[in-house]
Amino acid sequence: MARVVLHERNRPYVVKAGDKELHLCACGLSENKPYCDGHHMKTVDEDKTKTYVYDHDGNRIEIQSFYDNPKE
Numbered sequence: 800m801a802r803v804v805l806h807e808r809n810r811p812y813v814v815k816a817g818d819k820e821l822h823l824c825a826c827g828l829s830e831n832k833p834y835c836d837g838h839h840m841k842t843v844d845e846d847k848t849k850t851y852v853y854d855h856d857g858n859r860i861e862i863q864s865f866y867d868n869p870k871e
């Protein structure tokens with residue numbers, strides 16, 4: 800069964816681990832998960848009222864969100 804995961808955050812979570820600071824991906828686009836690799840910069844100009852997917856080449860594609868009219 801396929802799953803759809805929506806990511807609304809467009810910047811990493813910063814977590815302290817001892818004397819280290821870790822940047823954890825929250826946008827879902829990192830190619831080095833769980834760590835941020837900067838790919839979230841592709842999302843900074845997204846229209847927050849729309850839903851997008853990104854293909855493997857990083858191209859943004861607007862989709863019709865099926866969460867706009869949730870079924871009961």
Ligand code: FES
Binds near residue numbers: 809812825826835836
């Ligand atoms: S938060 Fe996902 S790549 Fe930076």
